[in-house]
Amino acid sequence: MKVRDSGMPDEEMWDSFFCPRKILNLFGLSKETGDLVEFGCGYGTFTQAAAELISGKLYALDIEPEMIQLVKQKCQAAGALNVRPQLRDFVTQGTGLADSSVEVTLLFNILHHAQPVALFSEAMRILQPGGICAVIHWNYDASTPRGPAIEIRPRPEQCVAWAEQVGFSFDPQERFDLQPYHYGLLLRKALT
Ligand SMILES: C[S@@+](CC[C@H](N)C(=O)[O-])C[C@H]1O[C@@H](n2cnc3c(N)ncnc32)[C@H](O)[C@@H]1O
DSSP states (O other): OOOTTOOOOOHHHHHTTOOHHHHHHHTTOOTTOOOEEEEOOTTTTTHHHHHHHOSSOEEEEESOHHHHHHHHHHHHHHTOTTEEEEEOOTTTSOOOOOTTOEEEEEEESOTTSSOHHHHHHHHHHHEEEEEEEEEEEEOSOTTSSSOSOGGGOOOHHHHHHHHHHTTOEEEEEEEEEETTTEEEEEEEOOOO
16 A cells, blocks of 8 residues: 555656765664665665665665666666665565564655554564664655645654654654755664
8 A cells, every 4th residue: 555645756856855875874874784674765766875885785665666677777787786676565565574684774755654653663573673763754844845745744753752652762862954855863773
């Protein structure tokens, strides 16, 4: 079941909203980072940059065959051999990954889902102790040039409350202003 209002403008416009490497660096991705899962990779705006930064495998999940095809092509062309694009509906099927098996989950521009706690719950399940869940979303501001309808757009405080419901912890210093239109949140799974 596709997350409501999760279509995107054309790729060139979408890419103009982000500086992927800068954002991923803020979340601490580096060569010491192991396996990562991206919930809804879309055009792969963050996929390639993340794949280059980390040492682990990157599972790029999306419900749209054309997005998976595009990400496959881009990663092949770039020689990003650690990317595993997978056609998958993570709402009805989950990620298909084992419990406590990955270090990082990315929930980027997806938390306007009708059941956001279920996404956090799946992220919590597959994360290793000490793993992180990185969130970005459109600012709660109707004047942004794109983004889901303001009625279903989550505020950062709301995302934190959902994440805390399933056991993530949050340090307010790990909230980021991702100019021009987004915010970021780093949520942590306890070490034990
Ligand atoms: C708004 S886009 C964000 C893409 C990417 N995360 C980014 O920030 O550039 C949401 C993506 O999630 C995908 N998606 C929506 N519902 C999904 C589901 N149930 N399972 C897998 N992918 C889904 C859409 O096809 C779309 O590519």
